[in-house]
Amino acid sequence: MATDDDDPFGERDPAPGPGAGGSFGPCCVVVALVTALVGVLATFGGVPLAAHHGPRLPLAVQRAILDLLMGSHVQQLSAAQPDALKEVFFGGEPWIVQCSRTGVVSAAFVKAPTYLGNLTTFALLDCEEPLPSGKSTRERFKLGGAALFTAANGNGPRPVPASALTSAYALAAHVRSAVALPLAAVTSDEQLAAGCHARPCLVLSERAVSGATAQRIAAQHRTLRIVTVPASHELRHRDGALALALARVDALVTAEPTAEGDGEDGGAGAPSGSANAQAKWLERVYDGQLGDERALAAFASTIPPRAAAASLGWFDEVPAPPAVASRRTRGQQRTDEASRRAQMAREEEAYAKSLFAADDADDDDADGGDEGDTVEEVEQFDE
DSSP, rough: OOOOOOOOOOOSSSOOOSSGGGGGOHHHHHHHHHHHHHHHHHHHTTOOOOOOOOOOOOHHHHHHHHHHHHOOOEEETTTTHHHHHHHHSSSSSSSEEEEEEOOOOOOHHHHTTTHHHHEEEEEEEETBOOOOTOOOOHHHHTTTTTTTEOOOTOOOOOOOOOOGGGHHHHHHHHHHHHTTOOEEEEEEEEHHHHHTTTSEEEEEEETTTOOOHHHHHHHHHSSSEEEEEEEEEEEOTTHHHHHHHHHHHHEEESSSOOOOOOOTOOOOOOSSSHHHHHHHHHHHHHHHHHSSSHHHHHHHHSOOOOOHGGGGGEEEEOOOOOSSHHHHHHHHHHHHHHHHHHHHHHHHHHHHHHOGGGGGHHHHHHTOOTTTTHHHHHHHTTT
């Protein structure tokens, strides 16, 4: 496998060419281009060139040759542009970057666009060039001896293992996995807490959001964490805002908007009808809740530790609804739903009282509250 020390484009310190300032005539340039292209093809074909003599081509020409070979534009990154690098590393969009000081790239990198298409942006970077901190990219992100790295979803550079460079297909498979959308299905309290602990998090119930809508939202907001709750489970969130805050959940969409706009989670005014109308409503909820990350950070600093978040009991497994319901059944369902909401309101009121007055600890049982989350458990959150 080619390394950064191999240089098919010319010796590391070539002698100046004829003419003022070491410039070359048109014929020499053509010869150099052809020679360099042959050298590149030989190297990419798995035949490393031990000694290739000739003038080194400008970096722009090297990139043009790579573009020609790869059928995809290859960007040249530089540590001298830290803002641009920061966007590459943490901006969320998928990147595959070859560490190279001389323009040498691996054969798998050249052929990968055949399998990846427009999924990711390809780039070259001198990983040894010092960043503003004084460390190189390789040192800063602990890339080791990796020749390539991926960056996606705001996670920073991740080294590509040598096993993924055996072929373009193997590299493409690794890249697809590394840059997959930050979207996960959760069915337990532990999974929810793990999925939402590090980033602003959006919880979507599959009762309200289709898989395609969740995929689209995740693709538009790659730096956020988005988790989905299957339709076979119900997110009770009966402990209200405190329970959601304990797992760093910043926005929640749980109820499908209806014609009357009476969604369970503040769906008043939600449009009905087409899927596009529903998607627009979901986007407004999403943007409104997550638009001010500074405010979210300030709020997060005021909430108690999240160590016991998993004990709050957010999930209830519920049976699948019948395919066809009679008018009487639908009426009974509406009655049951009203009773359930009234019960939840009583529980939340009792829970809120328990947070501020120890004398109200017995109100849970008096109001029909669930004994699973007592004042004693809440006090443990602060230990």
